[in-house]
Amino acid sequence: MKFNDKLPENLDDLLQFRLVCDCGKIHSIDLLGISIKKNALEDIITYVRQIGKKLTITLIMDDITKLICGHRVAELLRKDGYKTFQFVVPDNAGNKPYANEEALKNVEMRLENVDLAIAVGCGTINDLTKLASYRKGIPYIVVVTAPSMNGFTSAIAAISIKGIKRTIE
Numbered sequence: 001m002k003f004n005d006k007l008p009e010n011l012d013d014l015l016q017f018r019l020v021c022d023c024g025k026i027h028s029i030d031l032l033g034i035s036i037k038k039n040a041l042e043d044i045i046t047y048v049r050q051i052g053k054k055l056t057i058t059l060i061m062d063d064i065t066k067l068i069c070g071h072r073v074a075e076l077l078r079k080d081g082y083k084t085f086q087f088v089v090p091d092n093a094g095n096k097p098y099a100n101e102e103a104l105k106n107v108e109m110r111l112e113n114v115d116l117a118i119a120v121g122c123g124t125i126n127d128l129t130k131l132a133s134y135r136k137g138i139p140y141i142v143v144v145t146a147p148s149m150n151g152f153t154s155a156i157a158a159i160s161i162k163g164i165k166r167t168i169e
Contacts, residue, residue: 065121
């Protein structure tokens with residue numbers, strides 16, 4: 001049987017999927033939930049409640065994703081009783097954020113004494129939040145703003161260290 005023959009065909013069946021592969025590795029998808037539908041943003045409360053109540057949450061975003069839906073996410077969370085903070089990753093060269101050591105340290109600092117990190121965005125924002133939350137030992141949720149990006153299920157983050165782009169587990 002081929003590897004692809006062992007994969008579930010239904011999206012919901014992929015959640016928490018684990019497969020002991022013939023290569024000797026365990027391949028897994030550690031996602032707890034996915035919402036792909038009209039008004040999916042409203043489901044953020046359901047997912048946050050699964051993690052806990054009375055949480056302190058930091059939203060990590062950039063200037064564009066803050067406008068697209070960052071304000072709305074913060075509003076939904078506050079209405080449900082969560083204490084929220086927002087951190088806008090500053091733009092770098094090219095008028096957009098860049099995933100480097102400085103940006104990672106800034107995100108990690110914003111995750112001090114919080115219970116949950118929420119990345120509002122993709123690519124750089126997701127990688128910074130994913131790695132920083134992992135290092136801080138807190139869960140993270142990503143509010144996707146570009147569904148073509150595939151880093152949400154990846155166990156690596158692309159970060160520039162001393163000017164060289166690296167993938168960090």
